[in-house]
Amino acid sequence: MNKNEKIEKLIEQSLNSFDNTARATPKPYLLTRLNTRLQSNNSGWDTALRFLSKPIVAAVCICLVVTVNAVVLVNNINVNKSTADEQYSDEEYNTSVAVLNELENIEP
Amino acid sequence: MNQPEIIVQLQQGDEQAFKKLVDEWQNMVYNTALGIVQNENDADDITQEVFIQVYKSVSSFKGNSTFSTWLYRITVNKSLDYLKRIKTKNRFAFIQSLFGSNHYNHPAEFVHPGVLLENKERATALFKALQQLPNNQRIAFTLHKLEAQKYEDVAEIMNISLPATESLIARAKNNLRKKLRDYYLQNIV
Numbered sequence: 102m103n104k105n106e107k108i109e110k111l112i113e114q115s116l117n118s119f120d121n122t123a124r125a126t127p128k129p130y131l132l133t134r135l136n137t138r139l140q141s142n143n144s145g146w147d148t149a150l151r152f153l154s155k156p157i158v159a160a161v162c163i164c165l166v167v168t169v170n171a172v173v174l175v176n177n178i179n180v181n182k183s184t185a186d187e188q189y190s191d192e193e194y195n196t197s198v199a200v201l202n203e204l205e206n207i208e209p
Numbered sequence: 210m211n212q213p214e215i216i217v218q219l220q221q222g223d224e225q226a227f228k229k230l231v232d233e234w235q236n237m238v239y240n241t242a243l244g245i246v247q248n249e250n251d252a253d254d255i256t257q258e259v260f261i262q263v264y265k266s267v268s269s270f271k272g273n274s275t276f277s278t279w280l281y282r283i284t285v286n287k288s289l290d291y292l293k294r295i296k297t298k299n300r301f302a303f304i305q306s307l308f309g310s311n312h313y314n315h316p317a318e319f320v321h322p323g324v325l326l327e328n329k330e331r332a333t334a335l336f337k338a339l340q341q342l343p344n345n346q347r348i349a350f351t352l353h354k355l356e357a358q359k360y361e362d363v364a365e366i367m368n369i370s371l372p373a374t375e376s377l378i379a380r381a382k383n384n385l386r387k388k389l390r391d392y393y394l395q396n397i398v
Binding site: 107108111112114115116118119120121122123124125126127128131132134135138139142 | 228231232235236237239240243249252253256257260261264321322323324325328331332334335338354355382385386389390393394397
């Protein structure tokens with residue numbers, strides 16, 4: 102038998118190797134494991150997590166977080182701007198005595 | 210107890226009916242999942258997922274197809290979901306392995322526990338070749354050869370026409386021949 106014939110024979114044997122195969126059986130106590138899993142699936146946390154992991158819910162949540170962050174950021178910029186204006190005017194017209202005292206006490 | 214009776218009882222929430230259903234169909238579901246995913250632990254996991262889905266969605270079973278077809282469809286879909294997850298995981302692990310961490314999961318050789326002893330070596334080569342087929346060819350071939358389903362039943366399970374099923378299985382066999390030839394050229398000769 103030459104090389105090609107040998108390979109062809111092996112291929113045919115392989116393609117027919119599933120013939121008369123017995124069905125494989127799962128590990129014992131499948132029903133017990135199923136019941137445990139069904140009970141744990143019924144817990145509130147699991148339902149909540151499954152709801153949150155839905156793509157549409159997840160997308161809405163991400164959009165909400167981004168929007169809230171954007172709003173907070175814009176508000177902070179406005180607040181900082183107005184604070185800076187106030188500080189500038191305070192420094193410009195600051196004539197408090199404490200500052201004058203400090204200037205006098207520079208030299209020992 | 211015949212099938213429709215079990216379904217009606219299950220739809221009414223009968224726990225005993227669920228037990229009977231699991232007893233009767235667990236081997237079929239497990240064997241199908243095992244043939245597709247080629248890993249015993251994962252097939253066991255998929256079997257559980259299938260029965261949980263059956264338990265939860267039995268009320269939506271209208272009887273348009275036979276119960277076994279419905280169950281096969283759920284099993285095939287769950288197995289395909291698993292293969293998709295594994296593919297994504299392996300792709301990510303492969304990228305990680307490029308950066309040093311060594312978690313890349315090479316598919317191991319699979320030996321089906323029900324295969325006859327004299328066929329084990331050839332069956333292992335066939336399972337290896339099956340891993341390289343497109344999913345639809347893999348499913349059609351597995352259902353036909355491992356679950357001994359007729360072409361008509363495979364067509365119904367996969368929701369395709371009979372000629373399409375015949376062509377799918379013929380293409381699967383041709384592709385398997387090519388893969389097996391490569392395998393034997395490398396390993397035997």
